[in-house]
Amino acid sequence: MAFQTYSLFVLSVIMISFGHVENRLNLLQLQNDIDKLKADFNSSHSDVADGGPIFTERLKSWTERNEKEIILSQIISMYLEMLESTDRSKDHVRNITEELYTLKKSLSDGSKKMEDLKDLTKLQMSDLKVQRKAINELFSVLQKLGDTSSSHKRKRSQFQRLCKC
Numbered sequence: 001m002a003f004q005t006y007s008l009f010v011l012s013v014i015m016i017s018f019g020h021v022e023n024r025l026n027l028l029q030l031q032n033d034i035d036k037l038k039a040d041f042n043s044s045h046s047d048v049a050d051g052g053p054i055f056t057e058r059l060k061s062w063t064e065r066n067e068k069e070i071i072l073s074q075i076i077s078m079y080l081e082m083l084e085s086t087d088r089s090k091d092h093v094r095n096i097t098e099e100l101y102t103l104k105k106s107l108s109d110g111s112k113k114m115e116d117l118k119d120l121t122k123l124q125m126s127d128l129k130v131q132r133k134a135i136n137e138l139f140s141v142l143q144k145l146g147d148t149s150s151s152h153k154r155k156r157s158q159f160q161r162l163c164k165c
Helices: 002-018 024-041 056-060 065-083 091-106 108-122 128-162
Strands: none
Touching: 024 091, 056 065, 065 091, 065 108
16 A cells, blocks of 8 residues: 555656656646545555655666656556556546556557566576577677667767867
8 A cells, every 4th residue: 555655646756757748737737636646545644654765766777768768667557557446437547547548658668678678687597598599699799789889989979079168
């Protein structure tokens, strides 16, 4: 229950940090709807503060926009899962759910990336067959890493040439 109640507060932070809600009226309506949802879940209960934040702390280490989309897509999925068991006849629940689905659609690429990361953690690196495959791919992986780092260097040097700092 603490997960559900505290996470309602974080919902507004996520939507604002993602930048989806551009219209001031939508933001005010959404905040209103979230306040109603907080009341539904009794999120002012004292156990909400136990253990600290569950989402906002994790968001701090994801700094690049592409990175944030990956973790936000997972967090949004968790909110949608949580809201499936709520009373959908309430307008505020429907409004929040619709907004989350809209966000989720724009983040479908992030979901795939997150699945890839989960799959990587499941690899049994002690398995000899997996080790053989990994060794066969090592050079290609290092090439990709080199491509990535050289493109960053290229962008940085282009900026230095353009900047008259």
